[in-house]
Amino acid sequence: xxxxxxxxxxxxxxxxxxVGIVLAVTAxxxxxxxxxxxxxxxxxxxxxxxxxxxxxLSQALAGVGQELFNAGILAIAVVMLAxxxxxxxRHGKELAAHIGDVGRAVSNGSRSLAALxxxxxxxxxxxxxxxxLFLYGLAISGGSTGAELLAGAAVGLALGCGLTALTYYxxxxxxxxxLFAVTSVLVTFLAAGLAAQCVAFLQQAGVADFLxxxxxxxxxxxxxxxxxGRVLHTLIGYSDQPSVLxxxxxxxxxxxxxxxxxxxxxxxxxKPTLSRA
Amino acid sequence: xxxxxxxxxxxxxxxxxxxxxxxxxxxxxQEAALRLTIKDHRFQPAEVHAPxxxxxxxxVKNLDSTPAEFESKxxxxxxxxxxxxxxxxxxxALPPGRYRFFDDYHEDTTEGYVVVD
Numbered sequence: 001x002x003x004x005x006x007x008x009x010x011x012x013x014x015x016x017x018x019v020g021i022v023l024a025v026t027a028x029x030x031x032x033x034x035x036x037x038x039x040x041x042x043x044x045x046x047x048x049x050x051x052x053x054x055x056x057l058s059q060a061l062a063g064v065g066q067e068l069f070n071a072g073i074l075a076i077a078v079v080m081l082a083x084x085x086x087x088x089x090r091h092g093k094e095l096a097a098h099i100g101d102v103g104r105a106v107s108n109g110s111r112s113l114a115a116l117x118x119x120x121x122x123x124x125x126x127x128x129x130x131x132x133l134f135l136y137g138l139a140i141s142g143g144s145t146g147a148e149l150l151a152g153a154a155v156g157l158a159l160g161c162g163l164t165a166l167t168y169y170x171x172x173x174x175x176x177x178x179l180f181a182v183t184s185v186l187v188t189f190l191a192a193g194l195a196a197q198c199v200a201f202l203q204q205a206g207v208a209d210f211l212x213x214x215x216x217x218x219x220x221x222x223x224x225x226x227x228x229g230r231v232l233h234t235l236i237g238y239s240d241q242p243s244v245l246x247x248x249x250x251x252x253x254x255x256x257x258x259x260x261x262x263x264x265x266x267x268x269x270x271k272p273t274l275s276r277a
Numbered sequence: 278x279x280x281x282x283x284x285x286x287x288x289x290x291x292x293x294x295x296x297x298x299x300x301x302x303x304x305x306x307q308e309a310a311l312r313l314t315i316k317d318h319r320f321q322p323a324e325v326h327a328p329x330x331x332x333x334x335x336x337v338k339n340l341d342s343t344p345a346e347f348e349s350k351x352x353x354x355x356x357x358x359x360x361x362x363x364x365x366x367x368x369x370a371l372p373p374g375r376y377r378f379f380d381d382y383h384e385d386t387t388e389g390y391v392v393v394d
Contacts, residue, residue, distance in 0.1 A: 003385065054359045055359035055362045058362065058364055059362075063365055066356060130357070130381075133346075133357060133382075134382050136344065137343035137344050137382060138343075140343060200355075201355075204355070204356070204367070209369070219350065240350070241353070243353065
């Protein structure tokens, strides 16, 4: 039972953290509940479909369908997170200023919500399909231990939801005026980490077969399959044996998001200027 | 710098580039092919050998009815193998060493090593 619990919990850590962060990011946006619930539901349904067609997906595209699919959905998540951060840099103030004006806030917020709902959906889809496959394996192996393993899996899933709650309540404790700055940084690191994971799948598929050397090995210090390593893996993209290309793409993603955020940021409140002759 | 020296440099550079191209394409042609099966949540054989510095392809046949997830941190692979399915995993050329892999769904019983020497 403990084995099943650990496997399922490990798989849902990433999705759990991402849902918690997205809930905190959207704390002030009305109607976020239905968007995020929609993202989770879509992700779960998608995960079941992906798990059901795991073999077909694996054989697709000359045997690298699974890798390219994972890389593709990770790339979508990266783009959506980056877009969200850039969009919030431009409209965040506006959104906060009109917080009382629900109608305006909804129309402003919903575009960003759609992007984040996709991020949630993708996170749940990716990890959920592995959980679904694992549970399917339990179901068909059956036997007397089946029910016990299933109970373990259910507890693992519940712990994942607990992690979501912990992340969310931890983040919303941050004073509102700082929350935006904190979540912007979180989202940037999250995007960079997912970009590095995307690269790993492209390298596994043989699409990006260069700079594959291991950049460093810190598995002796903190294994990324340990609980702490897993959490850091999601939050800042920590990897104990990344390839050189992963490190480069990680840094590039951060640089690009920061640069674009600076570029689109509206000019600070126009100061009254004295006309000079 | 004389024209002759420049010509020599350009020729040498071209020769190196062609040489490098030949080596890399040659390496791909001599891919080391390994075969594994999974039965009763165990890899057979549990240890396979491969030459250093050559790309490796590992064919994994899952004889169990349950899905497995072939995973290896050091080989940098993470691939789901459905029950009864066969997949081929491509691994980059590696320096000598012992590289552990396992079934993520049954890590306690299912592990193996690629020994590169």
